[in-house]
Amino acid sequence: MEMKLCLIGMGNVGSCFLQLLKEKRDNIRVNFNFACRLIAIFEHDGALIDNDGIDLDYILEDPTNLRKNQNWKSNVKAQDLISTLGIDICIETTPTNPNSGEPALAHILEALNNGIDVISSNKAPFYLQYEKIKNLAVKMNCSVKYEATVASCVPALSIKKSLVGNTISRIRAILNGTNNYILSRMSAEGVSFSVALKEAQELGYAETDPSLDINGYDAAGKLVILSNELLGWSKSIEDVRIKGITKITQHALELAKLDGYVIKHLAIAKDDNLIVEPRLVKRNSPLNIQGTLNIIELQTKYAGSIILMGRGAGGSEAASAILNDLINITNIRRENNRN
Amino acid sequence: MIYLEVKLPDIPGSLIELIKPISQNGGNIHGVLHHHDKKLNNMIPVDIWFELSEEVIEMSLENIKKKLTENNIQLTKISVDSKNKILTFILTGHVFDTDITETIKRLDSKSIKVLELHAKFTEVDEISSVMMKVEFPEVITKFELTTEIEKICKEKNLFLIRS
Numbered sequence: 001m002e003m004k005l006c007l008i009g010m011g012n013v014g015s016c017f018l019q020l021l022k023e024k025r026d027n028i029r030v031n032f033n034f035a036c037r038l039i040a041i042f043e044h045d046g047a048l049i050d051n052d053g054i055d056l057d058y059i060l061e062d063p064t065n066l067r068k069n070q071n072w073k074s075n076v077k078a079q080d081l082i083s084t085l086g087i088d089i090c091i092e093t094t095p096t097n098p099n100s101g102e103p104a105l106a107h108i109l110e111a112l113n114n115g116i117d118v119i120s121s122n123k124a125p126f127y128l129q130y131e132k133i134k135n136l137a138v139k140m141n142c143s144v145k146y147e148a149t150v151a152s153c154v155p156a157l158s159i160k161k162s163l164v165g166n167t168i169s170r171i172r173a174i175l176n177g178t179n180n181y182i183l184s185r186m187s188a189e190g191v192s193f194s195v196a197l198k199e200a201q202e203l204g205y206a207e208t209d210p211s212l213d214i215n216g217y218d219a220a221g222k223l224v225i226l227s228n229e230l231l232g233w234s235k236s237i238e239d240v241r242i243k244g245i246t247k248i249t250q251h252a253l254e255l256a257k258l259d260g261y262v263i264k265h266l267a268i269a270k271d272d273n274l275i276v277e278p279r280l281v282k283r284n285s286p287l288n289i290q291g292t293l294n295i296i297e298l299q300t301k302y303a304g305s306i307i308l309m310g311r312g313a314g315g316s317e318a319a320s321a322i323l324n325d326l327i328n329i330t331n332i333r334r335e336n337n338r339n
Numbered sequence: 340m341i342y343l344e345v346k347l348p349d350i351p352g353s354l355i356e357l358i359k360p361i362s363q364n365g366g367n368i369h370g371v372l373h374h375h376d377k378k379l380n381n382m383i384p385v386d387i388w389f390e391l392s393e394e395v396i397e398m399s400l401e402n403i404k405k406k407l408t409e410n411n412i413q414l415t416k417i418s419v420d421s422k423n424k425i426l427t428f429i430l431t432g433h434v435f436d437t438d439i440t441e442t443i444k445r446l447d448s449k450s451i452k453v454l455e456l457h458a459k460f461t462e463v464d465e466i467s468s469v470m471m472k473v474e475f476p477e478v479i480t481k482f483e484l485t486t487e488i489e490k491i492c493k494e495k496n497l498f499l500i501r502s
Contacts, residue, residue, distance in 0.1 A: 247498040251459035251468035252429050256500075258457055259427055259470065260372050260386070263500055280427060280502040284372055 001033060003330055004087045006040040008078045008107050009094035010066065013121050013148070014041075016315035017091065017322050022056040024323065034330050039085050041066060042078040044094075049073060049085070079106050083114040089329060091322060092120040098212055098221070101125040112136045112144065117333070119325040121148035121318050127221035127237045130228050143332050145325035150222045150229075151175060151294040152317040154310040157229045158324070159298070167301035168230050171269040175222040177292030177312050178206045178213040179245050179265040183278075184290045187253050187262055193246065205292055215244035216276040219267045223276060227269035230298070235274055243277035256280055262288050340369065341389055341400065344416035345407065346382040353412075357387065360406035364399040366391055382413070423474045425454070426484060428501035430492065434469045435460070437495035449487055451475045 007014055021028075021036060029035050037053040043066065048054060050071045058065055066072065082090060090111035096104040101124035108125050111118050113136065120126070125133060126146055137144040150156045151173075174180050178200055185196040197214065200206035212218045220240040227233045245265050256263050261280040264287055268275045281287045286307055289295050294312030299305055311317050332338075347353045354371070361368060366389040374384040391399050396419070407414055434442075435458075443453050452474045460467030475484050485501060492499045 243498075247431055248500070249431055249466065249468055252431050252500060255429055255457055255459055255468055255470035259455075259472065260374070261427065261502065263429075278500045280429065280500055282370075282372070282502075284370075 001330070001334065002035045002037055003089055003326070003333075004085075005036055005038050005089050005091060005326075006042065006078075006082065006085055006087045007038065007091045007093065008042040008104075009092065010041055010043055010063070011093065011095060012315040013318045013322075014091075014093040015060075015063065016319035017093065018056055019060055020316065020319040020323055022060060025056075028327070032327050032330065034334075036326075039087050040081070042076075042081075046072060046074040047076050047078065047081065049081070051086075079103070079110050082107065082110050082116065087116055088333070089117045089119060089326065091326070092118060092122055093318075093322075094122065096122045096124050098124050098217065101128045105129060108133060108144070109136065112140050112142050115140050115142060117143040117329050118145070119322055119329065120144070120146045121322060122146075123149040123218075123221045123225065126228075127224040130224070130236065131234050141336075143329045145329055146225070147325050148318040148321035150226050151296060151308070151310065151312040152314065153320045153324075154294060154296065154308050154312060155324075156226060156296050156308060158328070159306075159308065160230055163230075163298070163300065163306075166303055168298050169270075169301055170299040171223075171226060171230065171267070171296065172287060172299070173223070173226065173267045173294070173296040174219075174264060174287065174289060175226075175267045175294055175296075175312065176213050176216075176219040176265060177294060178210065179216075179219070180289065180294075181205050181292045182214070183245060183248065183253075183263060183265060186248065186250060187257075188290075190250060192250060193248060214246055216242040216265070219265065220274070220276045223267040223269060223274055226267075226296070227274060231269060233269075233272075240274040240276055245278055248278055257283075260284075264288065340420040341366070341391060341396075342416070342418045342420070343387050343389075343414065345385050345387070346413040346415060347385050348411070349378060349381045349383050354385075356410040357385065357407065357412055360403050360410070361387070361389055364391070364402045364406075365395055366399065366403070384415070423476055424479075424481070425472060425474055426481065426502060427470065427472045428488060428499060429468055429470045430497045430499060431468045432466060432492075432495070432497040433464070434458070434467045434495075434497060435463050437497065439469065442491055442495070445491060446473060446487070450479065451484060451487070 040049045092107050104122035105125040108118050147157050181200050182196040220242045224235050260283050263278050264281045266279045295309040297307050368389040372386040377384050455472040457470045
């Protein structure tokens with residue numbers, strides 16, 4: 001069995017995925033019984049398209065080889081060409097506008113409209129247009145997977161399959177590593193918010209413009225996806241009550257300690273409500289994680305609390321989540337005799 | 340709920356000396372918190388909270404206290420909750436400038452009693468932080484309590500961080 005792929009966006013995540021695909025291609029062939037042929041790589045200024053399959057070694061050896069290749073076409077758009085490539089799966093990893101979800105949203109819809117399965121690492125299309133994407137996928141009998149959008153390689157979404165016999169009543173999570181790093185540093189070292197933020201930026205944990213993180217928007221988007229997927233809700237980011245961490249003072253952290261608490265930026269889904277805000281958490285709570293880690297606590301009806309924890313960001317982490325999705329989609333296609 | 344604050348010697352096995360009498364007297368332990376950072380003279384303050392059924396509470400508590408004393412565990416505080424519930428929260432902003440007494444009175448008028456209050460500030464008219472531990476009757480839900488506090492916060496432009 002062969003899966004024909006296209007990759008849209010060869011930034012950090014896209015490049016890491018190609019590297020992982022290269023490393024694991026023999027393993028995939030042997031253990032999962034399929035091969036991958038990469039037909040196209042789209043970038044913002046054009047695309048490399050090769051029906052015989054793009055040579056991964058050549059591209060990864062030097063990223064500038066992408067545009068040097070004789071098959072490179074300048075100024076072509078993914079949205080115009082997705083339907084013409086004869087691909088099975090479209091992998092979407094473009095930098096995307098957090099408020100509009102574009103261009104990723106258009107790519108995803110175009111692929112699904114043409115009966116192409118989709119894997120995405122972009123959050124925005126899913127916290128903005130979850131219903132629309134899911135409904136279209138069902139209508140077109142396609143798979144759409146987006147494990148990398150929440151806590152990266154931590155199986156936050158795919159755990160659903162393992163809990164089908166249970167009922168999840170509440171989610172509490174720390175979904176933004178930048179904020180958790182800042183609060184951890186403020187709490188442990190007594191540094192101010194601005195110093196901790198600067199440190200996070202220097203270490204590459206925070207963007208130059210950190211507003212999406214520190215104002216809680218990033219965590220809110222992930223919470224929407226998580227609750228829609230695990231609780232069966234149909235929310236969008238407008239349904240989340242969001243408070244960021246910019247008003248957390250050193251005094252507040254010191255007071256919290258007096259009563260055995262720490263302050264954590266929690267994302268909570270409970271009783272049809274979505275909340276992202278700083279909360280007091282008992283120091284001995286499993287939610288008291290340090291640094292850039294993510295944690296997701298699922299309160300279940302029949303098994304109490306179930307906890308997932310791990311690195312919630314990074315190129316190789318997202319790449320491994322994408323590869324999981326690719327293997328899962330291929331298995332679904334095989335079950336449905338779609339190849 | 341019964342809350343005990345004790346001081347345990349920092350040696351292996353001392354925690355079991357605390358837990359055993361509670362468990363043997365019907366206590367359903369809900370939590371244990373070690374304050375390693377407050378260790379003094381090799382003694383660690385430990386908070387433990389547990390439930391006892393109403394019928395045996397007095398007798399069981401007496402037995403537990405007696406046994407703890409026998410085990411050389413120093414009991415520093417004991418409190419028994421009524422049916423009331425507790426919430427801890429922090430307010431950040433101009434907590435004093437916006438009349439903290441009025442804030443407390445407003446909570447009190449809704450049967451929300453402030454049990455503890457701790458404050459941190461540099462100047463009274465600067466941004467300050469205040470932590471309050473409040474007790475509220477069982478008839479008031481946590482959601483209703485939070486709504487009341489949030490209403491005050493909105494009026495006084497305070498930032499709420501709650502448990």
